Amino acid sequence: MSKPRVLISDKMDPNAARIFEENGCDVDVITGETPEQLIARIGDYDGLAIRSSTKVTKEVLDAATNLKVIGRAGIGVDNVDIPYASSKGVVVMNTPFGNSITTAEHAIAMMMALARQIPEANAQTQQGLWPKNGFMGVEVTGKTLGLIGAGNIGSIVASRAQGLKMKVIAFDPFLSAERAVEMGVEKVELDQLLARADFITLHTPLTAETKNILSAENLAKTKKGVRIVNCARGGLIDEAALREMLDNGHVAGAALDVFAVEPAKENVLFGAPNFICTPHLGASTTEAQVNVALQVAEQLSDYLVNGGVTNALNMPSLSAEEAPKLKPYMALAEKLGSLVGQLAHGNLKRIGIEVEGHAATLNIKPITGAVLAGLMRRYSDTVNMVNAPFIAKERGMEVREIRNEREGAYSTLIRIKVDTDAGERTVAGTLFGKSQPRLVDIFGIGIEADLDGNMLYIVNEDAPGFIGRIGSLLGEAGINIGTFHLGRRETGGEAVLLLSVDQEIPQEVLKAACDCPGVKTVKALSF
Numbered sequence: 001m002s003k004p005r006v007l008i009s010d011k012m013d014p015n016a017a018r019i020f021e022e023n024g025c026d027v028d029v030i031t032g033e034t035p036e037q038l039i040a041r042i043g044d045y046d047g048l049a050i051r052s053s054t055k056v057t058k059e060v061l062d063a064a065t066n067l068k069v070i071g072r073a074g075i076g077v078d079n080v081d082i083p084y085a086s087s088k089g090v091v092v093m094n095t096p097f098g099n100s101i102t103t104a105e106h107a108i109a110m111m112m113a114l115a116r117q118i119p120e121a122n123a124q125t126q127q128g129l130w131p132k133n134g135f136m137g138v139e140v141t142g143k144t145l146g147l148i149g150a151g152n153i154g155s156i157v158a159s160r161a162q163g164l165k166m167k168v169i170a171f172d173p174f175l176s177a178e179r180a181v182e183m184g185v186e187k188v189e190l191d192q193l194l195a196r197a198d199f200i201t202l203h204t205p206l207t208a209e210t211k212n213i214l215s216a217e218n219l220a221k222t223k224k225g226v227r228i229v230n231c232a233r234g235g236l237i238d239e240a241a242l243r244e245m246l247d248n249g250h251v252a253g254a255a256l257d258v259f260a261v262e263p264a265k266e267n268v269l270f271g272a273p274n275f276i277c278t279p280h281l282g283a284s285t286t287e288a289q290v291n292v293a294l295q296v297a298e299q300l301s302d303y304l305v306n307g308g309v310t311n312a313l314n315m316p317s318l319s320a321e322e323a324p325k326l327k328p329y330m331a332l333a334e335k336l337g338s339l340v341g342q343l344a345h346g347n348l349k350r351i352g353i354e355v356e357g358h359a360a361t362l363n364i365k366p367i368t369g370a371v372l373a374g375l376m377r378r379y380s381d382t383v384n385m386v387n388a389p390f391i392a393k394e395r396g397m398e399v400r401e402i403r404n405e406r407e408g409a410y411s412t413l414i415r416i417k418v419d420t421d422a423g424e425r426t427v428a429g430t431l432f433g434k435s436q437p438r439l440v441d442i443f444g445i446g447i448e449a450d451l452d453g454n455m456l457y458i459v460n461e462d463a464p465g466f467i468g469r470i471g472s473l474l475g476e477a478g479i480n481i482g483t484f485h486l487g488r489r490e491t492g493g494e495a496v497l498l499l500s501v502d503q504e505i506p507q508e509v510l511k512a513a514c515d516c517p518g519v520k521t522v523k524a525l526s527f
């Protein structure tokens with residue numbers, strides 16, 4: 001049998017190539033290619049090892065006719081189209097912890113560099129200016145550090161900042177009260193953090209919720225003289241608004257490792273007062289790069305040679321016998337989890353996963369893993385079906401599994417109940433034709449819908465003319481409707497409209513839908 005072929009397409013520690021070879025793979029290291037060159041080449045490979053430069057788009061995946069696995073030597077996977085990779089049966093893995101310490105240290109270094117204006121002082125000193133009076137700094141001791149995102153990296157930053165005698169406050173919807181106590185941080189709402197922090201540091205993935213989390217509006221809520229650090233992802237901050245705040249002195253300094261468009265060869269922030277930056281160096285230490293390179297090579301070669309699955313973002317650990325029976329249930333479970341994650345508000349305290357009928361005769365653990373992974377995927381790039389139960393526990397979520405082999409209205413059913421600060425919410429789904437995941441109940445309203453691609457969810461008062469209005473609104477915006485599903489609690493009562501559309505729905509269209517008479521909730525969903 002021929003050896004699996006692996007392409008390393010981003011700069012990676014040479015240990016990665018060595019491990020691939022030692023583990024029985026043929027490996028090529030070809031970096032810095034254009035997307036067209038990658039598309040022309042990728043068909044030859046079974047595995048692809050990347051960092052953040054290679055963009056694994058639909059086009060790349062369409063050309064990757066032999067590809068079985070993609071490995072990200074690092075954490076963020078926003079450069080990989082995971083849903084499309086899943087649809088092509090390509091496993092996507094990352095290395096969730098190998099560069100966390102390094103990235104946290106970079107955030108601390110950026111904070112200290114900001115506090116003492118080290119880059120500019122260094123530049124002027126080396127120009128022979130000896131600017132002794134031009135650089136009055138601030139101490140960090142006793143200051144408040146606001147963490148937006150308190151996961152792996154955020155919690156390391158917190159511990160380092162506490163060592164610097166800072167008070168740490170954190171905003172993170174998934175941070176439990178217990179975990180906050182364990183970390184020694186004060187859990188706060190975003191507005192409180194903005195109002196109180198002397199330094200703000202961001203450590204979330206880029207998601208629909210975190211995009212522009214420091215928007216013009218939120219930047220205006222910050223304390224005058226705040227200093228901001230972003231070593232997570234570009235796109236978390238509105239760069240033009242930040243420029244304005246630096247120019248008018250409200251923000252005393254900003255340090256960015258990441259930009260909305262990378263590589264950032266030009267940017268609205270360049271040249272702003274007290275602005276410093278690095279070219280996405282958060283993970284760039286010898287230690288982190290050796291860690292992630294070794295890890296990615298071990299994981300990918302294990303999958304290609306032995307079928308072992310570690311840190312997969314779109315696949316659980318399963319025995320070869322169970323896999324075919326459970327796969328459709330896991331697809332259903334992940335979609336239902338994702339639906340609940342997108343629709344539930346507030347801190348998730350309890351989640352009940354009930355399986356009924358045929359589903360209850362199977363190994364329920366992968367189903368639970370899939371529900372939790374779907375639920376938390378929007379909050380973390382590092383969650384997968386294997387680690388999701390552990391992360392849920394660490395975050396103080398109580399997970400209950402209930403199985404009932406007796407059939408109800410459906411021969412097989414998965415029902416998810418979540419208990420949040422905002423109340424209890426239930427969704428349920430079944431398999432049509434033994435393999436097609438289908439939503440059958442949303443918050444107590446019967447409906448039948450595929451959960452796929454971009455969707456629009458509306459809760460409204462059941463009244464004549466409403467459906468026509470929404471149809472016209474989308475039509476006028478040039479948005480094509482794929483499928484249309486309706487359900488209602490009772491005649492004239494609360495109704496749910498769930499429709500699939502062929503593109504992302506712009507904010508202004510969502511706003512216009514919100515403004516229609518009788519509308520209670522509007523939310524864009526994606527699966």
Ligand SMILES: NC(=O)C1=CN([C@@H]2O[C@H](COP(=O)(O)OP(=O)(O)OC[C@H]3O[C@@H](n4cnc5c(N)ncnc54)[C@H](O)[C@@H]3O)[C@@H](O)[C@H]2O)C=CC1
Nearest residue numbers: 076149150151152153172174204205231232282283379380
């Ligand atoms: N600059 C660089 O080179 C590097 C950047 N990163 C970035 O750092 C990010 C964080 O990494 P980890 O801490 O390992 O991930 P993680 O998944 O452990 O933590 C992310 C945290 O963000 C929280 N979060 C999600 N949505 C939020 C929201 N709307 N508001 C507040 N908090 C929210 C989550 O609950 C979670 O606790 C990664 O997603 C990656 O994009 C990671 C490594 C290197």
Ligand SMILES: O=C(O)CCC(=O)C(=O)O
Nearest residue numbers: 051052073074075076283
């Ligand atoms: O590989 C790199 O240099 C970037 C690391 C990163 O952004 C990540 O792991 O999310």
